[in-house]
Amino acid sequence: MTLLYFAWVRQKLGKGQEEIDAPASVRTVNDLIAWLAARDAAYAEIFADPKRLRAAVNHDHVSFEAPVSANDEVAFFPPVTGG
Amino acid sequence: MIRVQHEDFDIAAESAALQGDGVGAVATFTGIVRGEARLTLEHYPGMTEREIARHVEAAQTRWPLLGVTVIHRIGKLAPGANIVLVAVASAHREPAFRACEFLMDYLKTRAPFWKQEGGVWADAKQSDEEAAKRWD
Numbered sequence: 001m002t003l004l005y006f007a008w009v010r011q012k013l014g015k016g017q018e019e020i021d022a023p024a025s026v027r028t029v030n031d032l033i034a035w036l037a038a039r040d041a042a043y044a045e046i047f048a049d050p051k052r053l054r055a056a057v058n059h060d061h062v063s064f065e066a067p068v069s070a071n072d073e074v075a076f077f078p079p080v081t082g083g
Numbered sequence: 084m085i086r087v088q089h090e091d092f093d094i095a096a097e098s099a100a101l102q103g104d105g106v107g108a109v110a111t112f113t114g115i116v117r118g119e120a121r122l123t124l125e126h127y128p129g130m131t132e133r134e135i136a137r138h139v140e141a142a143q144t145r146w147p148l149l150g151v152t153v154i155h156r157i158g159k160l161a162p163g164a165n166i167v168l169v170a171v172a173s174a175h176r177e178p179a180f181r182a183c184e185f186l187m188d189y190l191k192t193r194a195p196f197w198k199q200e201g202g203v204w205a206d207a208k209q210s211d212e213e214a215a216k217r218w219d
Contacts, residue, residue: 006127007197008204059130061193075127075195079207082124082155082196083114083167083187 001032001070006077009053012046022070029055029064032074046076054079084151085135087126089158092168101150101172110179112187114167120201122160127195131155138189142171145185146178153186155196188215 003018010016026032030050037047047053055062056075068074086092098109116122139151150172160166169186173179190196192215198205 004127006195007125007199056127056130056195059127059133061134075130077127077195078197078204080192080195081198081205081207082126082194083191083211 001068002073003036004073004075006075008078009046009076013042022068027067029057029062029066029068029074032068033064052078084153085132085139086154087128087131087157088154089156091156091165092154094165094168094170097152097154097168097170101152101170103149103172105174106149106172107174108176108179109170109172110176110183111168111170112183113165114187116160116162116164116166118200119162121162122164122166123199124155124157124160124166125197125199126155126157130195134194135190138186138193141189142182142185146173146182148173148178148182151182151186153190155190155194157196185218188218191215 001020001022003020005013005016022032022035026035033047033050036043053076055064057066057068057072094111094113098111101109135153139153142148148171152170154168156166169183171179171182191211
């Protein structure tokens, strides 16, 4: 699974992209958030309040209930502020 | 036509490029860097273009349009610089105005761009969410 981070999420983690091997128990975006938050303090801080974040799977905006699988590109970012 | 680019754009040239058979109206909206702080704009390459294209298609389904151009700049932008251009061509003004507004409302709330102003990430505005909801 490829994870992408943007804006302050990218800055706080100090990286914009990483490849991960999530366990089979990670089936949704929510599961992925919980798994990442348990990894270390930086992730725990970012995902402490998931309402501040949005997610996309394979370039589509999704809810945190959306499914994720091994070959997906999953992105986490704050609400968008372009225009 | 959809472009995400560092370079500035020429509003008159983009408007002229939309003229053609049956075009009786071109509505353009230009977003400009306000205030005194420099902006830095970041985006999600691949998703940005796809998200904008999806909304251009939605606008084309909704109104009889004869051409649409969306240009969004990224990178460092000085006060007064152009940020975004939406230009819509139609036979009459009503669809051109409406589609232009529709596209801007969705660009503000759905297209994956993030703005940093003077080193601080901008917060999303609830008023932008409300504006986009009127098209649901």
